[in-house]
Amino acid sequence: MVPMDLAVKTEDLTRVFRLRKREGGREVLALDRVNLEVRRGELFGLLGPNGAGKTTLIKILATLLAPTSGRAFVAGVDVVENPAEVRRHINMVCGGETSGYGLLTVEENLWMFAQFYGIPSREARRRIGELLSLVGMADRAKTKVYHLSSGMRQKMNVVRGFLTDPEILFLDEPTLGLDVQTARTIRGFIRQWLREHPDRTILLTTHYMHEADELCDRVAIIDRGRILACAAPAALKKTLQREAVFRLYLEGLADAKAALDGMPGVRALAQQEEDGRLRVDLILSEEEVLVSVLSRLQAKGAKLAELRKEEPTLEDVFLALVGRRLSEEAP
Amino acid sequence: MRRLREAWQGFKAGAWLGWQIESNWTEPFLFAIYSVIKPVAGVLILVFMYLVVAQGGLENPLFPQVFLGTTFYLYVVNVLSGISWSVHDDREHYGMLKYVYMAPLHLYGYLLGRGAAKTLVATISVLITLAFGMAFLRVRLSLGSPGLLAAALMLGLAALAFYGILLAGVSLLIARHGWMVGDVVAGGLYLLCGAAFPLALLPAPFRALGLGLPPTYWLEALRRALLGAGLHPELAALSDAQLLLILAGSTLLGVALSAGLFRAAERIAVRRGLLDMQTMY
Numbered sequence: 001m002v003p004m005d006l007a008v009k010t011e012d013l014t015r016v017f018r019l020r021k022r023e024g025g026r027e028v029l030a031l032d033r034v035n036l037e038v039r040r041g042e043l044f045g046l047l048g049p050n051g052a053g054k055t056t057l058i059k060i061l062a063t064l065l066a067p068t069s070g071r072a073f074v075a076g077v078d079v080v081e082n083p084a085e086v087r088r089h090i091n092m093v094c095g096g097e098t099s100g101y102g103l104l105t106v107e108e109n110l111w112m113f114a115q116f117y118g119i120p121s122r123e124a125r126r127r128i129g130e131l132l133s134l135v136g137m138a139d140r141a142k143t144k145v146y147h148l149s150s151g152m153r154q155k156m157n158v159v160r161g162f163l164t165d166p167e168i169l170f171l172d173e174p175t176l177g178l179d180v181q182t183a184r185t186i187r188g189f190i191r192q193w194l195r196e197h198p199d200r201t202i203l204l205t206t207h208y209m210h211e212a213d214e215l216c217d218r219v220a221i222i223d224r225g226r227i228l229a230c231a232a233p234a235a236l237k238k239t240l241q242r243e244a245v246f247r248l249y250l251e252g253l254a255d256a257k258a259a260l261d262g263m264p265g266v267r268a269l270a271q272q273e274e275d276g277r278l279r280v281d282l283i284l285s286e287e288e289v290l291v292s293v294l295s296r297l298q299a300k301g302a303k304l305a306e307l308r309k310e311e312p313t314l315e316d317v318f319l320a321l322v323g324r325r326l327s328e329e330a331p
Numbered sequence: 332m333r334r335l336r337e338a339w340q341g342f343k344a345g346a347w348l349g350w351q352i353e354s355n356w357t358e359p360f361l362f363a364i365y366s367v368i369k370p371v372a373g374v375l376i377l378v379f380m381y382l383v384v385a386q387g388g389l390e391n392p393l394f395p396q397v398f399l400g401t402t403f404y405l406y407v408v409n410v411l412s413g414i415s416w417s418v419h420d421d422r423e424h425y426g427m428l429k430y431v432y433m434a435p436l437h438l439y440g441y442l443l444g445r446g447a448a449k450t451l452v453a454t455i456s457v458l459i460t461l462a463f464g465m466a467f468l469r470v471r472l473s474l475g476s477p478g479l480l481a482a483a484l485m486l487g488l489a490a491l492a493f494y495g496i497l498l499a500g501v502s503l504l505i506a507r508h509g510w511m512v513g514d515v516v517a518g519g520l521y522l523l524c525g526a527a528f529p530l531a532l533l534p535a536p537f538r539a540l541g542l543g544l545p546p547t548y549w550l551e552a553l554r555r556a557l558l559g560a561g562l563h564p565e566l567a568a569l570s571d572a573q574l575l576l577i578l579a580g581s582t583l584l585g586v587a588l589s590a591g592l593f594r595a596a597e598r599i600a601v602r603r604g605l606l607d608m609q610t611m612y
Contacts, residue, residue: 017604059604062433066602083601084334088435099426101348103355115344116434118336160430 002073007168007201008038008061013070015056015225030056032225033070041198043190045216045233046205047314049326053225054205055094058170061203062092075167090168093161095154095176102146106137106156109145110163117164124163131159135189151182158186162193171204175211187215207326209315221318228321233314240312240320243267244287247310248280253302256280260296265289268316270325277305283320338440345444349417353452370405370456371463377401377527378468393529395470396562400526400550402460406453406491407520407546412513413449414442414495418502419510422609429607439593442499446492472557479571480556486578487549493585494545500589500596503605520546530563538565545581548574 002009015031031053038044046054059065061074063083072079075089101109107128114124132138135155145153154174161169171190175183194200206212212219213233220230229236250256256271256278268283284290294304310316318326354362377397381387387394422428432438464470474480495513502512521527523537524546530538541547542565551561552574561567566574600606 059607062429064429064433064601064606065604084435087433090433092430092433097426099430101352101425101427104348104351108351112344112348113430113434115340115347116431116436118340118435 002076004076005040006037007040007042007075008036008203009073010034010036011071013060013072014068015060015065016068030225034227036220036227038201038203040201042217043194043202043204043215045212045219046203046222047207047209047212047219047318048222049207052222054222055172058092058172058203058205062090062170063087089166090170091161091164091166092170092172093157093174095173098150098153100145100153100156103144105142105144106132107141109156110160113160114163119164127163131162134192135159135185151178154178155182155186158189168201168203171202173205173207175208187211190215209313209326213314219314221321223322229317236314236317237312240283240316244284244290245310245312245316246282246284246290247308248282248304249306250278250280250297250302251305253278253297253300256297256302259300259302260293263293263296266293268319268323270319281319283316334437337435338437341436341438341440342444344436345441346447349445349448350451353448366455367459370460374398374402374460374463389469395558396554397527398464398468398470399554399557400562402457402464403550403553404521404526405456405460406450406488408517409449409453410446410488410491411495411498412517414446414492415498415502415513416510417442417445418499422607426609432606438597439496442496443492446495450488473559475559476556476571479552482575483549483552483556483578486575486582490545490549490578490582490585493582493589496589496593497585500593503596503600520544524550525563526550530565545578548577548581552578
């Protein structure tokens with residue numbers, strides 16, 4: 001029995017993909033015994049890099065994919081045992097795709113989906129007008145979808161997700177690949193919708209750290225199919241408060257990771273080339289470690305160009321948990 | 332009751348969308364021209380083959396039989412392969428199959444709706460082709476058995492739709508090659524069900540296969556209804572009622588097979604994660 005206050009609950013949810021023989025025939029573990037609880041009325045974020053298992057999880061919850069083992073409940077209903085009932089409570093929006101019936105106008109596309117959900121025609125048109133205005137697309141209602149830019153198309157897809165007023169909404173990377181302004185509009189829209197519908201639940205996947213930080217009540221950090229941490233963004237960042245987070249810019253050194261390898265007090269490190277210098281993000285167990293870090297780097301020929309002490313971000317939390325940045329591919 | 336309502340919702344929305352896709356791709360004027368030219372060009376190819384290659388004459392009693400069989404075969408192409416194409420189109424082209432699937436509607440009903448739109452389009456083509464044949468190819472049709480015509484049309488189209496759903500189930504499972512399922516089946520049926528020539532011309536094993544196919548009986552019933560006689564001596568012993576009974580039986584079989592197999596295909600597709608697979612082929 002799933003408690004009434006939970007919108008989503010998973011129990012040891014696991015998904016294994018078996019590649020075809022000609023693709024190597026091996027098994028890929030996409031989700032590894034995921035246990036998650038999302039409360040009703042919550043905007044819950046799933047933060048992780050590409051390939052972490054976020055979309056796989058959403059697809060299982062949306063009844064599009066079966067788990068290999070474990071169980072998942074949406075609105076208290078088992079997604080495997082009664083998918084038809086689950087679908088009455090949910091909707092989903094995926095980012096980074098060019099879906100939509102191009103021959104139809106924006107309004108027609110949305111109206112048709114409203115019909116899928118049994119929304120009376122007049123009510124559907126009222127909601128469409130209202131939602132299109134909110135995302136700044138009221139003047140595009142009669143435009144055929146194939147004339148829309150990818151950003152406009154994504155806004156239409158976001159409206160499609162909210163149009164049916166779902167009890168639980170899955171947003172899978174809704175701002176992926178969008179320009180800053182469009183992404184901001186969509187985030188603003190999500191916030192406003194939740195303010196007006198406080199009983200609704202959103203499960204958002206993203207690999208944009210600031211998006212999760214800005215929008216989510218709670219965030220789960222996921223990597224290689226496993227949930228590594230789950231708490232409010234502030235609480236997650238608080239876990240690093242005893243540590244010291246620094247950003248260094250170095251010249252004359254190509255690999256700080258190798259230089260500081262095995263050094264006591266260095267909890268995590270990420271580096272990348274930036275404007276001809278090496279940017280190094282460091283999480284140290286305490287500030288005092290910095291002195292010996294700098295000495296070691298100088299001994300390896302590095303010249304310190306800039307040093308900043310940073311407030312911990314979710315990116316740093318991820319770095320501390322996983323040992324690499326969100327944007328870095330898993331080795 | 333709720334599932335029935337959702338199936339009806341899916342049917343209505345599928346039919347509306349299907350009609351938009353079929354008719355809305357160009358200006359109404361161009362669509363009207365296309366709707367006339369396409370079926371007429373198709374029938375002219377047949378006439379050319381019949382007159383030049385087979386060296387038959389328009390007065391030969393075989394010609395109206397071949398003409399009628401080929402004309403009504405348009406339904407097979409449009410409805411049977413059209414429904415399975417919808418799965419491929421929604422998944423690969425529009426990227427919308429997953430959203431359709433996760434809506435609270437009956438996918439089966441939705442696909443039947445898409446099939447209804449295809450039926451409407453095919454009906455326009457069939458009527459235009461029949462009118463062309465009567466006006467220019469000396470084809471004489473009579474409505475001697477309107478009851479037989481109505482019953483055969485209804486049962487045959489229903490059977491086509493349900494077998495189309497069955498093929499849609501196959502399309503669900505073969506994401507990469509889903510587009511060809513309908514084409515292959517429609518092409519094979521054209522050869523085997525005696526649409527363009529008598530079954531007697533086929534080698535014995537293919538003839539036996541043809542006699543096991545519902546469209547063979549459907550076309551035979553339509554020929555009897557509109558021309559007063561059938562094409563195949565093998566079926567001459569069957570009365571009109573027996574033909575309809577066979578059609579009704581095959582329709583029921585289609586309902587049972589499509590319901591069971593489509594459901595099974597759906598389950599496999601969910602297990603393998605095929606519902607949103609875009610192969611970029």
